[in-house]
Amino acid sequence: MASHYLTPLFSPRSVAVIGASTKLESIGGIVFQNMLQAGFRGKIYAANPKYTEVQGQPCYASLADIPEQVDLVVIATPAASVPDLVEIAGRRGVRAAVVMSAGFSEGGAQGKALEAAMQQNAQRHGLRLIGPNCLGIMRPSIGLDVTFSRGGANSGNLALVSQSGAICTAILDWAKPNGVGFSTVVSVGISADLDFGEILDYLVADPLTDSVLLYIEGIRNARGFMSGLRAAARVKPVIVVKSGRHQSGSRAAQSHSGALVGADDVFDAALARAGVVRVDTIVQLFAAAKALAGHLRSQGNRLAIVTNGGGPGVMAADRVAERGVRLAELAPETMTRLDAVLPATWSHGNPVDVIGDADAGRYRAAMRACLEDPGVDGVFVILTPQAMTHPLEVAEAVIEAAASTRKPVLACWMGETQIAEGRRALTAAGIPNFRTPEPGVDVFACISAHYANQKLLLQTSGPLSHHLEPDVEGARLLIENALSERRRVLSEMESKALLAAFHIPVAQALLARSPNEALQIAEQLGFPIAMKILSPDITHKTDAGGVRLNLNNASALRSAYHELIATVEAARPGARIEGVLIEPMVIKPNGRELLVGVIRDPVFGPVITFGAGGTAVEVLADRAVQLPPLNAYLARNMIASTRVARLLGAFRHLPPVNMEALESVLLRVSEMVCELPWLEEMDINPLILDEHGALAADARIVIGPRPPVADPYAHMAICPYPTQLVSHWQLPDGTNLTIRPIRPEDAEMEQAFVRGLSHETKYFRFMDTLQELSPSALARFTQIDYDREMALLVSSAENGREVELAIARYITNPDGESCEFALVVADAWQHRGIGRKLLHSLFDVARQKGLKRVEGEVLYSNEKMLEMMRSLGFQVSQNPDDAQVKQVVKYL
DSSP states (O other), X not given: OOOOTTHHXXXXXXXXXXXXXXXXXXXXXXXXXXXXXXXXXXXXXXXXXXXXXXXXXXXXXXXXXXXXXXXXXXXXXXXXGHHHHHHHHHHTTOOEEEEOOOXXXXXXXXXXXXXXXXXXXXXXXXXXXXXXXXXXXXXXXXXXXXXXXXSOOOEEEEEEEESOHHHHHHHHHHHTTTTOOEEEEEEOTTOSSOOHHHHHHHHHHOTTOSEEEEEESOOSOHHHHHHHHHHHHHHSOEEEEESOTTOOOSOOOOSHHHHHOOHHHHXXXXXXXXXXXXXXXXXXXXXXXHHHXXXXXXXXXEXXXXXXXXXXXXXXXXXXXXXXXXXXXXXXXXHHHHHHHSOTTSOSSSSEEOOTTOOHHHHXXXXXXXXXXXXXXXXXXXXXXXXXXXXXXXXXXXXXXXXXXXXXXXXXXXXXXXXXXXXXXXXXXXXXXXXXXXXXXXXXXXXXXXXXXXXXXXXXXXXSTTTSOOOHHHHHHHHHHHXXXXXXXXXXXXXXXXXXXXXXXXXXXXEESSHHXXXXXXXXXXXXXXXXXXXXXXXXXXXXXOEXXXXXSHHHHHHHHHHHHHHHHXXXXXXXXXXXXXXXXXXXXXXXXXXXXXXXXXXXEEEEEEEEOSTTHHHHOOEEEEOSXXXXXXXXXHHHTSSGGGGSSOBTTBOOOOHHHHHHHHHHHHHHHHHOTTEXXXXXXXXXXXXXXXXXXXXXXXXXXXXXXXXXTTTOSSOOOOGGGOEEEEOTTOOEEEEEEOOGGGHHHHHHHHHTSOHHHXXXXXXXXXXXXXXXXHHHHHSXXXXXXXXXXXXXXXXXXXXXXXXXXXXXXXXXXXXXXXXXXXXXXXXXXXXXXXXXXXXXXXXXXXXXXXXXXXXXXXXXXXXXXXXXXXXXXXXXXXXXXEEEEEEO
């Protein structure tokens, strides 16, 4: 892969500190001193017109006077000077800058103007910025320390990216005595240019980084953030702490869903969907850092606790329950082993109390028994300094046991003086250890949550339209009509029509404007009926007295009509009343009332909600949230995470509900969100679900205008399945083919396609003699991020099933302007124009994404492919690193 465009920032060969000073208490003085003391493996220049020498080094009057090329400039001068300094740097060919100065957008109108001028100058020259108002960056392995933090950092494999410089300094101060080192430290400050997404892109490919810590206060670019986060989390654990957990956001909600969901719920859902783990406090972040530095990984959340004190064991067990971790249920064989090595008075369960007089041998035996139990995913060892205890010997036993397993082992040596030597031994061995039980359980919860969230990361939704096509055009016309009338709230009839366009079952509703019309409709529909007020000014009909149920005859209907109108007029004087909706009374004796909704988060865009429905929905506050697009796994996960889920199975006299119908509604709502960017809020409440299916008894939808954009999914944080790229094509012999983006459920078809390739074709495509794709490779090939990569396949229908004939894909390079592509066509379908047609389609997608160049590698012996490349306008050249490979490049 080509050098990343942020390499000049994170691996510069030369650095200039503008504002370097002899005053060691100034920012410029500290930064320059840090660079000298860190032993930077490159050239360091000082620039300040006040000096000819700074800290024993030559000092230039300005950047323009430095005679050699500079990769990175660090600006520590007043804000007013920064735009001009960035302009000078850009003209000199500098590609990266760290701006430490404060006084920009955080400082009012004048500061905002300075920030805009700085950005314009940087963009004009292709110069990328960290900051302003930031602590700076570190790369300890190369001696790069352009921060004004004292003390530096140990070299390690952990990256820290923070919006708070103060948090950076606190973590760095904690890290050294705790044996934690860093590959990269970044304080992003205001993030006028580079934000989390692009920095994460760099860290994904950084061989020095094994795991990532993020401290977040707010997100600017949700799509870039989610895309970068998901890319990083595929290959490296990512832990996040976010401040502002209890801010409800500034959204003025018009629906139940909006009233139920706060911004923090959505942020949690976004992080889980990205495959990362969130911790709540800085203490937990420290603990997570210690675990990541020790390369701990978990394949589940079942924890065994081994302790020599009953009280600490109970404290740990309580914390297990609070954090959603499970106490492992020990297998009968494990219990038998423990009976053989522990005193008769041991706890005979988990926590495993090895009794206060336990020596190192007893601890070792108990740990081995637990670690070898297939029902245990990790072991937490607790020691209290009792008279018979030898903390160092027990620590050595723990170190020995941990070395023999891949399961995480954590320790808690309680106390201070007597256990100090044992704790030092554990730290030296890289085993996370704590003074109290709770942080140890927090760490295990953190690493086990990472494993669970990885399952969410791999979920990519395919289209529902290949099952039953929605009437997207009809839904759009309905919305456009309402917007043309300057209406944002759809009537119940319009809302139900929108749901019906996406095949969500709805209760039929007809409008009556008089008692006589109501009676005529009721006779057509059949008694009993329900009656609801129709008013654009009334959000919740029940609250205004605008609902009447179980009307069984004409007399009751006439009376109820007049009563309903009078009640609403008294409760909401001035509300516009357009009439009364008449509906068949939905009689579902086994029905459960649920809510499915949509809100629009100011950062992450549309969010789907699910939970208990009915009139007491806000009181019950039972909900789950998830970012669209959904698939069946994500829908089931949403349902299971609510309290109402326990009412959906069989209980008392009620049969279990039709879960497939509920999942279908959630998936259809997800499709609505994807295809209708005007959708701002929606309530389906109640959604009545029983053993026969689901029915939307009531619905309310709020819409808003959206400016036209090239990307139909620009309103979403996660790019959904691009249905607009599906096309059909016919070969000259009449064979009908489909060209479409790959879907996650294509895994089996993709595996069969690869298995069916000849040895030569496999070698030409993969430059390897593989027989089939590994499970991880198969997931990677079929579960793709449509925002930064694309895979188009060609298929045909054979004997009622879809068969893959060819596939082409590209992945965007780190420069954001080019992509690497690959193509393979099944042997029996070669020489029929399929590969050429497929590449044209793929390159069209790349152009639409703004990519400027397509490049790839072709074996020199693959003459037919090289011939096609030349005919398509590719430039062919020799790979300088491999004589067996040709490089091909095409400018789009």
